[in-house]
Amino acid sequence: MNAPTPAPSPVDVIPAPVGLLAELTHRCPLRCPYCSNPLELDRRSAELDTQTWLRVLTEASGLGVLHVHLSGGEPTARPDIVEITAKCAELGLYSNLITSGVGGALAKLDALYDVGLDHVQLSVQGVDAANAEKIGGLKNAQPQKMQFAARVTELGLPLTLNSVIHRGNIHEVPGFIDLAVKLGAKRLEVAHTQYYGWAYVNRAALMPDKSQVDESIRIVEAARERLKGQLVIDLVVPDYYAKYPKACAGGWGRKLMNVTPQGKVLPCHAAETIPGLEFWYVTDHSLSEIWTQSPAFAAYRGTSWMKEPCRSCDRREKDWGGCRCQALALTGDAANTDPACSLSPLHAKMRDLAKEEAAETPPDYIYRSIGTNVQNPLSEKAPL
Amino acid sequence: MTAQFPPPVPQTEQRLLSHEELEAALRDIGARRYHNLHPFHRLLHDGKLSKDQVRAWALNRYYYQAMIPVKDAALLARLPDAQLRRIWRQRIVDHDGDHEGDGGIERWLKLAEGVGFTRDYVLSTKGILSATRFSVDAYVHFVSERSLLEAIASSLTEMFSPTIISERVAGMLKNYDFITKDTLAYFDKRLTQAPRDADFALDYVKRHATTPEMQRAAMDALTFKCTVLWTQLDALYFAYVAPGMVPPDAWQPGEGLVAESNSAEASPAATTATAEPTAFSGSDVPRLPRGVRLRFDEVRNKHVLLAPERTFDLDDNAVAVLKLVDGQNTVSQIARILGQTYDADPAIIEADILPMLAGLAQKRVLER
Numbered sequence: 001m002n003a004p005t006p007a008p009s010p011v012d013v014i015p016a017p018v019g020l021l022a023e024l025t026h027r028c029p030l031r032c033p034y035c036s037n038p039l040e041l042d043r044r045s046a047e048l049d050t051q052t053w054l055r056v057l058t059e060a061s062g063l064g065v066l067h068v069h070l071s072g073g074e075p076t077a078r079p080d081i082v083e084i085t086a087k088c089a090e091l092g093l094y095s096n097l098i099t100s101g102v103g104g105a106l107a108k109l110d111a112l113y114d115v116g117l118d119h120v121q122l123s124v125q126g127v128d129a130a131n132a133e134k135i136g137g138l139k140n141a142q143p144q145k146m147q148f149a150a151r152v153t154e155l156g157l158p159l160t161l162n163s164v165i166h167r168g169n170i171h172e173v174p175g176f177i178d179l180a181v182k183l184g185a186k187r188l189e190v191a192h193t194q195y196y197g198w199a200y201v202n203r204a205a206l207m208p209d210k211s212q213v214d215e216s217i218r219i220v221e222a223a224r225e226r227l228k229g230q231l232v233i234d235l236v237v238p239d240y241y242a243k244y245p246k247a248c249a250g251g252w253g254r255k256l257m258n259v260t261p262q263g264k265v266l267p268c269h270a271a272e273t274i275p276g277l278e279f280w281y282v283t284d285h286s287l288s289e290i291w292t293q294s295p296a297f298a299a300y301r302g303t304s305w306m307k308e309p310c311r312s313c314d315r316r317e318k319d320w321g322g323c324r325c326q327a328l329a330l331t332g333d334a335a336n337t338d339p340a341c342s343l344s345p346l347h348a349k350m351r352d353l354a355k356e357e358a359a360e361t362p363p364d365y366i367y368r369s370i371g372t373n374v375q376n377p378l379s380e381k382a383p384l
Numbered sequence: 385m386t387a388q389f390p391p392p393v394p395q396t397e398q399r400l401l402s403h404e405e406l407e408a409a410l411r412d413i414g415a416r417r418y419h420n421l422h423p424f425h426r427l428l429h430d431g432k433l434s435k436d437q438v439r440a441w442a443l444n445r446y447y448y449q450a451m452i453p454v455k456d457a458a459l460l461a462r463l464p465d466a467q468l469r470r471i472w473r474q475r476i477v478d479h480d481g482d483h484e485g486d487g488g489i490e491r492w493l494k495l496a497e498g499v500g501f502t503r504d505y506v507l508s509t510k511g512i513l514s515a516t517r518f519s520v521d522a523y524v525h526f527v528s529e530r531s532l533l534e535a536i537a538s539s540l541t542e543m544f545s546p547t548i549i550s551e552r553v554a555g556m557l558k559n560y561d562f563i564t565k566d567t568l569a570y571f572d573k574r575l576t577q578a579p580r581d582a583d584f585a586l587d588y589v590k591r592h593a594t595t596p597e598m599q600r601a602a603m604d605a606l607t608f609k610c611t612v613l614w615t616q617l618d619a620l621y622f623a624y625v626a627p628g629m630v631p632p633d634a635w636q637p638g639e640g641l642v643a644e645s646n647s648a649e650a651s652p653a654a655t656t657a658t659a660e661p662t663a664f665s666g667s668d669v670p671r672l673p674r675g676v677r678l679r680f681d682e683v684r685n686k687h688v689l690l691a692p693e694r695t696f697d698l699d700d701n702a703v704a705v706l707k708l709v710d711g712q713n714t715v716s717q718i719a720r721i722l723g724q725t726y727d728a729d730p731a732i733i734e735a736d737i738l739p740m741l742a743g744l745a746q747k748r749v750l751e752r
Contacts, residue, residue, distance in 0.1 A: 013483065016683050018695060064683030066695055092679055094690040119675045119692040158675030158692050186675075186748045187692055229746050234693075314503065317485050 014253070014292055014301070016064030020093075021071055021258040021269065022053070024084070028074040029103040031137030032125060033365035034164055034199035034206055036269050037073065041368075042261040050080040052282060054087050056259060059287035061091040065257075071098040073261070076105040082115055089116030096121060098162075101148035102141045109148065113155045120152045121160040121189075126168075127175030135168055137367045146183070153184035160187035165216060165238075166199075166206035167362060173216045177223045180231055188231055190220050192238035196270040196325050198368045205365050209358035213241050239340035240354035244315065245322025246340070252320060253301035257291060265290045267297055270325040274334045300324050305335055309343045398596035406590055406599055410537075410606055414544035417610035422617040424625060431559025435499065436637040438560060440624040442496045443635055444516040444616060447509050449492040451520045453479045458528040459535050471584055495557075497642075498567025505640030513634050515619030523612045530605065537589045537602035538609040542582035554699075558739065664715055664741045666734055668752045671711035676749045678706050691749045705737050709750070715741065 026041040048056075057068065068088050075081055076099055088095035096119045097112065099105050109120075122145065126132030129142035152159045161183065163169070163176045173190060180188040192213065193199050193206050208216075220235045227233070239245060249256040249268040258266040263282040266272060272279070278295040291297060299305065303316050310321040321327070322338025330339045331346055339346040401409060419425055427433050428441065456475045463469045481487025496506040505511065527535040557563040593599040623630045630636060664670065672678065677690045687703040689696040698706065704725070708718040716734060723730035744750035 062683075064681070066679070066681065066688060066690055067693075094677065096693065118677070118690070121693070156674050158673065160692055229748070232748050 015255070017060075017257050017291060018065065018250070018255045019067045019069060019257075020057075020060045020065045021069045021256060022056070022075075022084075023071050023073065023258065023260050023269070024053070024075045024078045024081070025073040025261050027077045028072055028100060028368075029077075029138055030074070030100045030123075030125070030141065031367035031369055032123075032135060032164070032198070033137075033202040033367055034166060034193045034197075035368040036194075036197050036199070037368065038197060038270070038272050039201070041073075046262040047078075048259075048261065048263045048282070050083060052263065053080070053084050056263075056282050056287060057084070057087050057091060057093065060257075061093055063288050063291060065093065067094045067096060069096045069098055074100050074103055074105065076108045077103060081108060082111045085112050085117050086115035089118075094118050099123070099148075100136075100141070101145040102138065103144075106144065106148045106151060109151055110155070113157060117157065119158050119160065121162050122149055122152070122185075123162045123164070124176065124179065125164070127172040127179055131169060131172070135365075137365075149183045149185070158187075159183065159185040160189060161185045162189040162191060164191050164193055165208070166193045167208040167212070167358065168206065170208045170212045170216055173219050174223075177219070177227070177231070177233070180233075181227065186232060187234065189234045189236065190216070191234075191236040192216075194236070194239060194323075196273070196323075196329070198366070200329060201366050204357040204360065205362040207240070207354050207357040208238070210241055210355065212358075213238055238354075239323070239326065239338075240350055242340050243342045244340075245319050245326075245338035247319045248323040248325075248338075251301075251317075252299075252324060253291070253297040254320070257287070257297075265294065265296075267300070268323075268325065270323075271296060273325050274328050300334070307335055307337070309341075310337050313343065398600065400594075400596050401599055403590045406593065406602075407586065409599075409603055410540055410586070410589070411543065413603060413606050413610060414541065417607060417614065418541060418544040419610070419613040419617055420544070422614055422621075424617040424621040427625065429556050429559075431556075433560075435560070435562050437620075437624050438557075438562075439496075439499045439501065439637070439641075440635060441620055442492075442499050443501060443506060443640075444512045444620060446489075446492050446496055446506050447512050447516050448520050448616065449479070449489050450509070451524055453489070455524045455527045458524060459532075462532055462535070468588075495553075495567055498564060499562065500641045502640055502642050510633075511635030511640055513616075513619045513623055514631060516616050519612045519615045519619075523609065526605070526608060531601065533589065533592050533598055534601050534605035536585050537593075537605040539585050540582060540589065540606050541609050541613065543586060545582070558743075664738050664745065664752065666716035666719070666738075667714050669711065669714050670709050670718075670741050670745075670750050670752060672706075672709060672749070673751045678703075678709075689744075689749060691747075694747075694749075696747075696749070701736075702740060705740065 023037070025044070025047055026037055027044060028035075060068065070081070070085065070088075075097060078084070085095050085097070095117050097117055098121045101122045124132065124145060125135040125141075132142045132145075133139055149159060149161075161176065161180045163173075165173065176190065177188060192208075195203050195206075199206060217235065217237065220233055223231075224233050236246075249258075252267050256268065258269050258271075259282060260266065264272075264279045265282060265287070266279060271277060277299055280290045280294040280296070282290070285294070300321075303311070303320070306316060306321055310316050319338075319341070322340055324334045324338075326340060327336045327338045328334035330350060331344075336346075337344040339350040341347060344350075420429075424441075428438070433441070453476045456472060456479070460469055460472050460476070463472055477487070479488040481490055493503060493506060497503055509517075523538070526538060530538075554568045557568060589602050593602045623634060675692055679688055679690055680686075681688050687698050687706075689698055689702075689706065704722060705718060708721055713721070715738065716730070719730040719734035719737060722728070722733050722737075726733075741750060745752075
């Protein structure tokens with residue numbers, strides 16, 4: 001008899017991607033200190049041209065992508081946003097505009113509606129205008145957002161409000177819920193900050209304390225019940241206080257691909273923080289080649305890369321070990337278990353770190369901006 | 385082990401049935417004996433079982449699920465030609481899956497986990513009723529030892545697998561607030577697989593039961609299988625409904641469960657009563673709002689419902705309904721059209737699709 005071979009796992013089968021996050025540009029009028037974009041932002045001159053984006057969308061459709069998230073930066077900063085959206089509609093791709101609602105967004109909204117935009121996700125930084133504008137780093141943003149939201153619902157487009165929650169606005173969770181109802185949104189995302197990218201740099205300024213988090217969860221659960229059938233509320237709880245990690249992007253290389261403004265294709269928007277990964281560009285390879293063959297997608301797909309405690313864990317194909325970027329940032333090794341998991345030996349330390357930071361006076365925000373020399377947080381903040 | 389008492393007496397008056405008559409006779413067996421008629425099944429269907437009773441059912445039924453591929457492998461081993469084996473082996477694939485985490489057994493494990501069991505406890509089968517083990521083992525032996533015709537005929541209970549939503553596993557379990565959406569998400573595959581399996585088996589039986597005796601043997605095999613299923617529910621009823629006599633060593637409420645955490649099962653009430661704004665009636669005209677689209681996914685070869693930040697996988701019934709959701713048809717009209725298409729009672733269909741529509745409305749992907 002041969003030695004027993006391990007059972008074949010879905011790792012051998014590469015599933016077709018479901019979603020494409022198209023970061024059309026890194027330009028944005030807002031400067032949110034928790035932005036998910038990388039610290040080193042792409043400049044306008046480096047951005048892909050229209051034809052390339054249209055080709056990428058066509059390839060995505062052929063590959064099995066169903067949802068396209070038109071994002072950025074501020075996607076309406078692209079002059080060709082209408083053309084790109086029209087292409088999605090032509091291909092049957094579900095188009096989701098992820099927008100700040102400021103700048104030129106409102107001016108383009110009707111045209112986007114006309115070419116078949118499916119859904120709008122509008123970010124709101126706060127409920128109180130002064131607070132919201134402090135967080136977003138842009139004066140007079142709030143009235144523009146309200147105007148934009150009103151036009152979205154007036155057109156009959158489904159609206160989702162996205163609120164990123166942190167210590168600067170966690171007291172406004174009930175307000176976000178009321179605002180969503182008032183604006184006629186169908187969905188509200190109460191998304192506690194995920195500490196990657198700019199949020200990692202600003203972690204101490206953003207980290208709420210545990211009791212605030214618990215209270216926000218309680219409020220959301222009560223509102224879900226009260227507003228059933230009227231408003232769907234998605235809640236993303238903060239990793240640092242979680243029991244199990246989230247399946248990052250639905251599992252590395254399983255559901256999502258992220259195309260950066262200059263055409264680099266990433267398994268998740270923070271993947272570039274992991275050193276040594278080789279990313280391919282849509283200008284060099286087809287999307288299908290990138291999905292199935294690029295080293296970055298292969299690196300942490302499936303389960304064979306895992307170490308203990310993930311390797312033998314029952315949940316390994318539920319959360320896929322959590323977030324690689326967070327594992328790297330906090331443990332120094334991207335192949336370690338995400339310390340957000342209670343089974344990670346570093347979980348208690350992570351929780352303590354959050355508690356300590358939440359207890360201190362928050363430092364000022366380091367606002368996101370193109371060309372600011374922010375140090376890589378890995379060299380600044382030591383792993384646990 | 386399946387010696388017949390009394391020994392069969394040749395029945396001289398029996399004549400060879402036509403294919404249609406044979407099918408009718410087989411269907412008649414199901415109409416009188418299939419386990420959907422069992423009182424335990426009715427309680428399950430009507431949402432009247434307690435959580436522990438549903439747990440007992442899920443735990444015991446796991447053993448049946450787990451042994452089905454063993455049974456099919458025994459049958460496969462006796463099939464003489466490659467074509468038949470190719471067809472039959474699909475059943476094993478359906479149950480075992482193509483990889484870890486896939487297949488009917490895994491789906492059943494998810495259900496058992498979904499109602500609170502630890503996986504290891506379910507896998508151990510140590511809490512199942514002896515009657516469950518005896519019935520299922522008898523079935524496996526029957527298929528291994530009797531003629532190929534009888535073995536295949538015994539699988540024909542698949543003909544009676546329900547086609548309407550509320551009778552199907554996922555449909556029934558929707559009545560229970562402790563069953564989460566995640567748990568149900570693993571279901572419904574079997575329901576498109578069953579008719580395909582049954583078609584082949586029925587055709588085989590019709591073509592190979594070429595004498596009155598063989599036809600009788602096929603009918604007896606199907607009756608036997610019905611009793612295999614019925615007996616399991618008898619035992620569940622006796623142990624966990626009335627008189628509630630749980631045999632020694634069988635599962636007792638509280639055993640084998642994951643410690644319940646307060647936060648994980650927050651607000652069980654959230655999944656119970658349908659809030660009023662989303663309830664539908666027969667005269668309502670459902671429509672998909674802007675931002676929600678039914679689309680055929682060519683890459684995955686199935687229909688999906690695309691919605692904001694979400695994709696809903698749909699079973700065949702949901703697709704059939706949603707194809708008729710055009711902003712013109714009322715719910716009753718949709719039920720009538722489906723009744724004609726599937727030769728079923730529109731009233732029953734309407735009763736089935738109302739909760740489905742309400743469920744979609746609650747997720748804000750359907751409007752009136």
